[in-house]
Amino acid sequence: xxxxxIAGKGRTPVTLKDLAAxxxxxxxxxxxxxxxxxxxARGAASSATAERVRKLAAERGYSPDPQAxxxxxxxxxxxxxxxxxxxxxxxxxxxxxVEEAAAASNYSTFVMNSHDSIDExxxxxxxxxARRVDGLILGDVHAGSTLIHDLRARHVPFVLMNxxxxxxxxxxxxxxTGGELVADHLWDAGHRRVAVIAGEPYASxxxxxxxGFSQRWRELGGELRKKDVIWSRxxxxxxxxxxxxxxxxxxxxxxxxxxxxDFAAIGAMGTFRAHGLTVxxxxxxxxxxxxxxxxxxxxxxxxxxxPMLDIGRxxxxxxxxxxxxxxxxxxxxxxxxxxxxxxxxxSHVSPVRTIAG
Amino acid sequence: xxxxxIAGKGRTPVTLKDLAAxxxxxxxxxxxxxxxxxxxARGAASSATAERVRKLAAERGYSPDPQAxxxxxxxxxxxxxxxxxxxxxxxxxxxxxVEEAAAASNYSTFVMNSHDSIDExxxxxxxxxARRVDGLILGDVHAGSTLIHDLRARHVPFVLMNxxxxxxxxxxxxxxTGGELVADHLWDAGHRRVAVIAGEPYASxxxxxxxGFSQRWRELGGELRKKDVIWSRxxxxxxxxxxxxxxxxxxxxxxxxxxxxDFAAIGAMGTFRAHGLTVxxxxxxxxxxxxxxxxxxxxxxxxxxxPMLDIGRxxxxxxxxxxxxxxxxxxxxxxxxxxxxxxxxxSHVSPVRTIAG
DNA sequence: GCTTATCGCGCAATCGTTTGGGTAAATTGC
DNA sequence: GCAATTTACCCAAACGATTGCGCGATAAGC
Numbered sequence: 001x002x003x004x005x006i007a008g009k010g011r012t013p014v015t016l017k018d019l020a021a022x023x024x025x026x027x028x029x030x031x032x033x034x035x036x037x038x039x040x041a042r043g044a045a046s047s048a049t050a051e052r053v054r055k056l057a058a059e060r061g062y063s064p065d066p067q068a069x070x071x072x073x074x075x076x077x078x079x080x081x082x083x084x085x086x087x088x089x090x091x092x093x094x095x096x097x098v099e100e101a102a103a104a105s106n107y108s109t110f111v112m113n114s115h116d117s118i119d120e121x122x123x124x125x126x127x128x129x130a131r132r133v134d135g136l137i138l139g140d141v142h143a144g145s146t147l148i149h150d151l152r153a154r155h156v157p158f159v160l161m162n163x164x165x166x167x168x169x170x171x172x173x174x175x176x177t178g179g180e181l182v183a184d185h186l187w188d189a190g191h192r193r194v195a196v197i198a199g200e201p202y203a204s205x206x207x208x209x210x211x212g213f214s215q216r217w218r219e220l221g222g223e224l225r226k227k228d229v230i231w232s233r234x235x236x237x238x239x240x241x242x243x244x245x246x247x248x249x250x251x252x253x254x255x256x257x258x259x260x261x262d263f264a265a266i267g268a269m270g271t272f273r274a275h276g277l278t279v280x281x282x283x284x285x286x287x288x289x290x291x292x293x294x295x296x297x298x299x300x301x302x303x304x305x306x307p308m309l310d311i312g313r314x315x316x317x318x319x320x321x322x323x324x325x326x327x328x329x330x331x332x333x334x335x336x337x338x339x340x341x342x343x344x345x346x347s348h349v350s351p352v353r354t355i356a357g
Numbered sequence: 358x359x360x361x362x363i364a365g366k367g368r369t370p371v372t373l374k375d376l377a378a379x380x381x382x383x384x385x386x387x388x389x390x391x392x393x394x395x396x397x398a399r400g401a402a403s404s405a406t407a408e409r410v411r412k413l414a415a416e417r418g419y420s421p422d423p424q425a426x427x428x429x430x431x432x433x434x435x436x437x438x439x440x441x442x443x444x445x446x447x448x449x450x451x452x453x454x455v456e457e458a459a460a461a462s463n464y465s466t467f468v469m470n471s472h473d474s475i476d477e478x479x480x481x482x483x484x485x486x487a488r489r490v491d492g493l494i495l496g497d498v499h500a501g502s503t504l505i506h507d508l509r510a511r512h513v514p515f516v517l518m519n520x521x522x523x524x525x526x527x528x529x530x531x532x533x534t535g536g537e538l539v540a541d542h543l544w545d546a547g548h549r550r551v552a553v554i555a556g557e558p559y560a561s562x563x564x565x566x567x568x569g570f571s572q573r574w575r576e577l578g579g580e581l582r583k584k585d586v587i588w589s590r591x592x593x594x595x596x597x598x599x600x601x602x603x604x605x606x607x608x609x610x611x612x613x614x615x616x617x618x619d620f621a622a623i624g625a626m627g628t629f630r631a632h633g634l635t636v637x638x639x640x641x642x643x644x645x646x647x648x649x650x651x652x653x654x655x656x657x658x659x660x661x662x663x664p665m666l667d668i669g670r671x672x673x674x675x676x677x678x679x680x681x682x683x684x685x686x687x688x689x690x691x692x693x694x695x696x697x698x699x700x701x702x703x704s705h706v707s708p709v710r711t712i713a714g
Numbered sequence: 715g716c717t718t719a720t721c722g723c724g725c726a727a728t729c730g731t732t733t734g735g736g737t738a739a740a741t742t743g744c
Numbered sequence: 745g746c747a748a749t750t751t752a753c754c755c756a757a758a759c760g761a762t763t764g765c766g767c768g769a770t771a772a773g774c
Contacts, residue, residue: 013489015729015730015731016730016731016732017730017731025752025753025754026753026754026755027730027731028731028732028733028753028754028755028756029752029753029754031731031732031733032732032733032753035732043750043751043752043753044751044752044753045751045752045753046751046752046753049752049753063487064730064731065428065489065729065730065731066487066488066489067423067424067425067427067428067433067489067729067730067731068424068428068729068730068731068732068759069730069731069732070424070731070759071422071424071425071428071729071730071731071732071758071759071760071761072730072731072732072733072758072759073731073732073759074759076424085449085453086443086449086452086453087446087449087450087453087649089444089446089449092442092443092444092446092449093444095443096442096443096444096470099468099469099470103469103484108467108484108488109467109468110465110466110467111456111466111468112456112460113453113456127460127465130420130423131423131465132370132422132423132424235649236649236650236653237649237653239653240653263650266650266653266654266655267653269655270653270654270655270657273655273656279655292444292592292593292594293593293620293623293650296593296594296596296597296623296624296627297623297627297655298623298626298627298630298636298654298655298656299630299655300627372759372760372761373760373761373762374760374761382723382724383723383724383725384760384761385723385724385725385726385761385762385763386722386723386724388761388762388763389723389762389763392762401721401722401723402721402722402723403721403722403723406722406723421760421761422759422760422761424759424760424761425729425759425760425761425762426760426761426762427729427761428728428729428730428731428759428760428761428762429728429729429760429761429762429763430729430761430762431729
């Protein structure tokens with residue numbers, strides 16, 4: 001509302017009272033003028049006085065003390081954001097959306113890493129609440145979370161981001177649809193033996209993407225055994241281990257692998273290469289999130305793009321409504337599949353382009 | 358100091374006065390007891406009273422209102438962190454170190470993205486200062502920054518992180534040494550025609566890594582023309598473009614490329630592959646930062662590991678000293694080179710292993 | 715037994731805003 | 745020209761914590 005010029009020399013920041021004293025009026029009048037949104041300070045002061053106040057405030061680089069304001073108004077204009085880890089580019093990007101939207105409505109954000117541990121989630125939430133944030137955005141909710149029930153019981157305003165949970169408002173990608181897109185794509189390319197690197201079983205992203213894929217795959221007439229779905233960590237290491245399992249088990253290896261996360265996909269690509277398989281020819285790989293890396297990899301990776309920035313922005317909008325006591329519905333942003341070299345070729349195992357339809 | 362149990366039912370948080378009233382003593386006594394670090398509340402209260410106070414505070418889940426505290430003490434126990442972008446895994450990892458160290462000493466952190474624009478840097482710093490943070494950590498300082506001079510003139514406590522600047526305390530990797538390590542490695546492997554993907558010319562990381570490499574390379578007797586150093590963006594796209602330039606220029610292509618950033622290196626690897634070159638055989642590539650991805654890539658990438666978490670942690674320690682008015686020296690953390698497949702093979706252009714030494 | 719220290723605690727000011735409730739003076743209505 | 749509004753302000757009480765000062769009462773010193 002009022003910007004404080006860095007060039008302003010103010011050793012101790014200038015206060016309302018300072019301005020009032022210099023103008024020979026009362027600080028409450030200054031406050032009212034500075035808060036009157038319209039040009040005319042309706043009832044608060046004469047337009048002449050208002051003008052003088054505004055001029056001096058700008059000159060002195062007045063910026064209200066947020067602590068004092070919060071103490072009085074019981075609002076901090078601060079939001080707490082908890083994510084598994086910011087070094088995960090997916091969450092970091094969502095946070096960029098959060099920060100942008102929050103800043104646009106004069107909110108600041110605290111962000112903390114929970115490392116996906118339920119103890120840390122609780123601890124970090126405690127810290128945020130001790131800071132008296134106006135609301136929380138949780139980007140790391142687990143499938144069986146008790147924390148969110150406790151928060152609700154305490155009437156803490158919060159929304160979920162990235163991962164969803166039945167009965168709570170969330171801003172996420174439509175992960176089920178994302179999984180379906182991949183199933184359609186791989187089926188159309190002629191693949192019939194596939195495996196899924198499914199991610200962490202407590203994350204709705206992993207669950208939904210896997211479920212969307214599996215359901216659609218079976219609808220199309222495909223076979224998908226339990227052991228074709230490998231749950232794993234979300235990082236390259238996890239993808240590597242999962243791929244090892246896929247490769248080393250008896251029977252013919254799959255001709256295509258869907259990894260619910262780009263980084264796991266990259267790990268898997270490395271393993272396949274180490275075993276002499278060429279990704280894109282011997283085995284197709286599709287990732288998820290369409291991280292900036294995907295398109296630029298030596299073998300460009302097919303991936304489902306999720307609108308991460310929008311998910312973050314939307315989470316902020318939703319949280320603001322919750323804070324204002326309004327009702328909100330969950331938002332599910334639509335994903336889009338980008339087919340690249342890693343899965344562009346038709347499967348040469350069964351070159352029939354389409355069996356069903 | 359006092360933890361607030363989420364299970365605590367407190368609709369409105371309990372205050373000092375609440376506790377005092379319930380105990381039949383004055384709120385100032387409660388305050389003093391809760392602040393006495395030792396078991397005995399020296400002069401503040403009898404140990405019996407102190408015991409009662411502490412017990413009730415724990416029971417009621419008392420947690421002091423940070424706004425009220427800040428208003429009185431003129432300290433917010435909040436730090437501002439500005440980075441180019443958190444979706445850059447390097448800065449995100451440093452921030453993890455920052456958050457960890459800050460939390461450990463009861464500080465909270467605001468973090469904002471400047472997108473490496475000097476206007477945004479200033480704007481975000483303004484926002485942080487308007488929030489009355491106790492100090493700033495700048496992870497995005499530019500070579501010719503005027504902002505840091507202004508901040509110093511205003512006596513704002515701050516330290517630099519990731520990138521350094523002459524005359525200001527900073528917590529960084531020893532980038533010059535990092536560049537030298539790569540020069541030694543490539544020279545020893547027999548390479549004589551090399552190119553550098555140098556990064557953004559306003560970042561000390563880019564400048565120092567390139568300088569360290571160049572100097573050492575020439576010391577070893579190598580040749581490095583001006584056009585062998587290509588300044589570029591830090592991401593995959595930037596690496597890709599730089600590699601295109603390297604490939605498409607007249608004359609024999611280099612047998613090795615040093616990229617001051619892993620992501621740029623990955624972009625370059627993609628370009629080389631697209632031109633039919635096998636990384637690790639036809640052309641060696643070395644990156645920087647040893648991002649978790651590097652070792653897991655289909656062709657594992659040699660890289661200089663910089664202790665990103667430590668850099669972040671150290672920045673916090675340093676800032677705390679600055680806040681306390683103590684003197685601090687810049688910290689330069691030592692890097693370590695990890696040689697992997699992307700550059701492990703000796704150059705078959707000049708298979709002589711060592712010429713100098 | 716009297717002075718002096720120490721203990722245990724209360725009082726009240728203060729930090730910078732916001733905001734409900736005034737009250738003179740100026741303006742309007744008729 | 746006088747009552748009724750409206751205008752343009754000021755006053756003071758919060759919000760919740762911290763902290764210098766003060767003051768009885770007990771303990772210690774000699």
